[in-house]
Amino acid sequence: MTFRPHLVAPAERAALRELELLARTTVEGLRQGLHRSPFHGYSAEFSQYRHYRPGDDLKYVDWKAFARTDRLYSRQFRETTNLGALFVIDVSRSMAFPVGGEGALGGASAPPAAARSSRGLAAPAGSGGALALPARAHTKFDIARAVSAVLGTLVIDQGDAAGLLAVLDGSGRGAEYVPARSGRQHLSVFLSALARLQPAGAEPVAAAMKRAAALMRRRGLIIVLSDCYEEDTTLAELRRLSRMGHDVILMHTLAREELDLPRGGAAEFEDLETGARIVAEPEALRQDYQNAVQSFLNRVQRGVEREGLDYLRLFAGEPIEPPLRRFLIGRRRAA
Amino acid sequence: MRIVWLSPLAWLGLAALVLPLLIHLLTRHQTRLVPFPTLRFLRATRLAALRRRALHDWPLLLVRMAIIAAGVAALAGPVLVSPARHEAWRWRFVRAFVLVPGPRAVPPDVERAIENQRSASFASAVFRPARLTADGIRDAAMWLDRQPPASREVVIAGDVREGTLTAADLSLVPPGAGVRFMPLETNASSEADLRAIQGDDRPLEWRARATFSLDVTRTASSSAPATAIPISVRASAEDQRFAEAALGAVLADGVELNRGPSRNVVVVFDGADVSDLTLTEPAAESWMRRALAGLPGLSGGQSGNALVVRVKRRAAGADVPRVLASVARAAFFDDLRDLEPNAMPLTTLLPWSRPPGGSETATPGDEGDRRWFWMAALLLLAVEAWLRRARNTRVDTAVEEERVA
Numbered sequence: 001m002t003f004r005p006h007l008v009a010p011a012e013r014a015a016l017r018e019l020e021l022l023a024r025t026t027v028e029g030l031r032q033g034l035h036r037s038p039f040h041g042y043s044a045e046f047s048q049y050r051h052y053r054p055g056d057d058l059k060y061v062d063w064k065a066f067a068r069t070d071r072l073y074s075r076q077f078r079e080t081t082n083l084g085a086l087f088v089i090d091v092s093r094s095m096a097f098p099v100g101g102e103g104a105l106g107g108a109s110a111p112p113a114a115a116r117s118s119r120g121l122a123a124p125a126g127s128g129g130a131l132a133l134p135a136r137a138h139t140k141f142d143i144a145r146a147v148s149a150v151l152g153t154l155v156i157d158q159g160d161a162a163g164l165l166a167v168l169d170g171s172g173r174g175a176e177y178v179p180a181r182s183g184r185q186h187l188s189v190f191l192s193a194l195a196r197l198q199p200a201g202a203e204p205v206a207a208a209m210k211r212a213a214a215l216m217r218r219r220g221l222i223i224v225l226s227d228c229y230e231e232d233t234t235l236a237e238l239r240r241l242s243r244m245g246h247d248v249i250l251m252h253t254l255a256r257e258e259l260d261l262p263r264g265g266a267a268e269f270e271d272l273e274t275g276a277r278i279v280a281e282p283e284a285l286r287q288d289y290q291n292a293v294q295s296f297l298n299r300v301q302r303g304v305e306r307e308g309l310d311y312l313r314l315f316a317g318e319p320i321e322p323p324l325r326r327f328l329i330g331r332r333r334a335a
Numbered sequence: 336m337r338i339v340w341l342s343p344l345a346w347l348g349l350a351a352l353v354l355p356l357l358i359h360l361l362t363r364h365q366t367r368l369v370p371f372p373t374l375r376f377l378r379a380t381r382l383a384a385l386r387r388r389a390l391h392d393w394p395l396l397l398v399r400m401a402i403i404a405a406g407v408a409a410l411a412g413p414v415l416v417s418p419a420r421h422e423a424w425r426w427r428f429v430r431a432f433v434l435v436p437g438p439r440a441v442p443p444d445v446e447r448a449i450e451n452q453r454s455a456s457f458a459s460a461v462f463r464p465a466r467l468t469a470d471g472i473r474d475a476a477m478w479l480d481r482q483p484p485a486s487r488e489v490v491i492a493g494d495v496r497e498g499t500l501t502a503a504d505l506s507l508v509p510p511g512a513g514v515r516f517m518p519l520e521t522n523a524s525s526e527a528d529l530r531a532i533q534g535d536d537r538p539l540e541w542r543a544r545a546t547f548s549l550d551v552t553r554t555a556s557s558s559a560p561a562t563a564i565p566i567s568v569r570a571s572a573e574d575q576r577f578a579e580a581a582l583g584a585v586l587a588d589g590v591e592l593n594r595g596p597s598r599n600v601v602v603v604f605d606g607a608d609v610s611d612l613t614l615t616e617p618a619a620e621s622w623m624r625r626a627l628a629g630l631p632g633l634s635g636g637q638s639g640n641a642l643v644v645r646v647k648r649r650a651a652g653a654d655v656p657r658v659l660a661s662v663a664r665a666a667f668f669d670d671l672r673d674l675e676p677n678a679m680p681l682t683t684l685l686p687w688s689r690p691p692g693g694s695e696t697a698t699p700g701d702e703g704d705r706r707w708f709w710m711a712a713l714l715l716l717a718v719e720a721w722l723r724r725a726r727n728t729r730v731d732t733a734v735e736e737e738r739v740a
Binding site: 272285289 | 367369372373374
């Protein structure tokens, strides 16, 4: 897979500017709480110890500390210049939910644009100072893109490399790949590639993770943003990436509307991925559906955490800064 | 083999076949479409889901449509007409017996013969027209049309009098159906035991041996005045006295009338002087003209308010009382065809006869064939239940596999 530089078309500039603004303001807000970067690479400069995770190179294990404490610790190095972060984004059609950006039910749970004032989310110019997500950030994909923009900016700002990978179809040409690079100029490239992505693919995110494994020759940070409906293959690839020594984070992007069935009478549900349809009576299925979804979420979270990986659940239409802040602080503490 | 439908309007029930499809299509359009990221959780919660397979499960749909079609076919009253069934119909007989109206009662032996034939028939009926044999034939024909397919026959029992039956009357018999005549003792010589007319005015004793056309068999020789019936007789000069004596004997014996006299009747034999009668020829009243038109032995006219019946023979012979009795009785009916005393000879009736038949043209009746279609519907119901169970088992297995996975 080769990287082809893309000239930002005039029509894409607005989306790009929006993304840059979001990333910049969110990162500024996050930095106020994070004194140190939560992302670490593997340079020669020793930084600190952390608990051993399966897959860590045994040569970094502090055996003396083990002899003293009977606990395994792995040496960690502060220098992030060697950190290469790759954002693997699920661009399958299910990520376009809720359809229309307001939810399939006419905005059943989409938050108003001016709600949830939160530090770090500066309002677009002229909006009166209210903190808000961009107007088109109400689908799962929008959230994934926004988080990728924020974290990618964070990584590049701290001098590390960030890249992007998304697979649209099974052919070699249906993919968007931005190799992990550092530098301000690369940030524009990164953000413009993000702005171009659309959730119209047919491939599950596991295909992209498989390619990521092939592309990432060195250990690095892999952040997977997906709704994980192909949980078996997704978890399997996560385990594989972790075994390869990568630092893997799963950001589970969801929409509140899919945790429950819509109100009202019988409806014909259409699968965004396959186009299959089924008529169902929501009232009769509601409880069972909620239970099934909850058990699915639990399975995914347990499957990720069992491997010692990081898991974050994000909901479309909701501010991203608070959960990101909590996650990154928790990650820094764990490190 | 062909199928005849007794209630073809029942096929409108096939509209019910379209209803499930229409409901499916209409409700599909009316049900709101909700794009959803995945249906895996809806499939897992299959219970109570309105799973609209329609048009994806063709075998089940076809079986259900076949059930409705079989039920509708049963309600439409099918009759399977096979060559074997045709042959069976040909060998069963449906007979309509028409008893010719007349004063003479049906003899016991003829009644027995009729009863025997009825018991040997698949179906039979007896018609006793009050006035005209043609009425009985018409009723018999209507009854035959309603009968199930069989060899059909109209049996006309009795002595058909001259002019009382024509080929037009027999055209009422359904095509292909047979016609058969069962005459009684026709034209039996009614040997009236007459004493020769005496020179005095002793009443003529007369006793008829034959029962044809007379209801009375007793004799009376009283001198009681004759029944006050306004009937008189005219004959030639030499026959006049005999004719009057014969009339007197008949009236003394009693003539059973169906109703009271309403007109004068003059019976005129050949040779009589009718110069004082102003006959309106043809008869002034059309009904009389029509009635007398077919009677070869009689003609009629009207003179004033008297009905004149001309007998085309002399007032001589042993059967004069019989003729007079018949005329006297019939003269008080509206239909003068009853006046005709002579029966049609068999040589006239035989050409009108034909063998029984018509089973091919008869409209089939309910032969109980709808039971086959009900059985087919029940069988298809069992197939439908089996198909549904098989599909539910498959879904349950898939759901279980998903859960295990």
